[in-house]
Amino acid sequence: MFQDEEFTSACRELEGPQVEGWEFFTESHDVTIYRLYNEESGLYQYKIYGSIDVDPDTCAKVYMDIDYRRQWDSYVNVLKEVEIDGETAVYWNINFPWPMSNRDYIYKRELRELDFNGSKVYVVLAKSVATDKIPEKSGVVRVDDYHQSAALKSDGKGGTKAYMRYYDNPKGMIPTWLINWAAKTGVPQFLGTMQTACRGYDKYLQSRTQS
Template identity: 30%
Template sequence: MEWAQVPDAAAFRAFRQRCQDGSWQQDRGGLAVSLQLPPPGCAIHQLKCRIDVPDVPAATMYDVLHDSEYRWEWDTNVIDTHGIAQVAVNADVGYYAWRCPKPLKNRDVVMLRAWQVEDGYHTIINFSVKHPKYPPRKDMVRAVCLLTGYLVHSTGPNSCSLTYLAQVDPKGSLPKWVVNKASQYLVPQMLKKLHKACVQYPAWKQQHNVNMKPWLYPEQNKLPVLALSELALQRAASLENIDESSLAEEKDESSDRGALEN
């Protein structure tokens, strides 16, 4: 069993490097996408998406990514999201469940999330962990997040760029249309909605616990403290494999709903 650890400075540097490395396969309208498909017999793929945001400061983007209360306002994929426990001043454990494109089963994940602000970069890193009180649910497929996160880079006093990186095992044999839809439409669409949410966030926050930002002020964090020894890394091998590779895409009127990644 591999025990969970809070990412150190080297891990944050490595994540930043991974976000910045490599060529972008699609780049249009200030939004770029890079997809690395897995080799045969492997379910793990890596997706990167970057968006340039000319009218939102990096600090606001960072606040929106953290604010779980506000996520209910803009994330149409969310089924459930909440914090479970804090494990460090810059790390916590949380639960997230989301809708997948029909007819796939919905997914959920328990993740350790860590964050850092340094040198004009705001970074959030997530990876899957096992929590004793959050076993896999019968009505969900427990996905495995090897590494996901956000890199927000300030490009001016009121502008920034956001890179989203996901290295995920969705735990199951998926049809090709799912991966294609996620990379070409769902994730880029999510980032566009996130941009719009960021523009609206300052006005919303004025009416909702305006000074409550535990990701900036650790003393505000009211989650119970959990020892890292209670958490182990979640690996795909310990979970039931779900074969959905033969499922055909269903027409969904709310076509922007349901994403492969979280």
């Protein structure tokens, strides 16, 4: 589903942001965000550059651990692996603020650990898939145009240098202020929450072993 070039492209973003043609959007708490307008949908896709004060190996494990994410991400309503035509995919139902409907996603993802210019880089790609195996739920909007890439590597000081490219079309009449809030405030908050989750990961794994 994913091409080798998509993984190496994400690696290059950690060497130096590839933002020609992109609009600078915001910067806060060591997170810099650029955006690119999609004329077809009238929405933006985003590139996010930031840092996490935890080693990249832990960050990658936390990013991929959906059982753990159900505990630390308050926006998760349902998150689970599903099987579609013999392949593993992810079903994700996200809580949206009242009175808007929740959104759900079905996507495939892949993690690769790459040696890129002498550095170990973890790259995760994700993309929505169309399927009739999981029917749409009443009152929940199915998002079928979603793709994301993330790259993580050591910052040389015990932390992680992080990059993410993100686009989805949540459909419906979502207020512009909410979209802007999610991009400007929600993304830095998410990285902060994930950093806290990474710091608690060993304790979480120990609790699972003991239970």
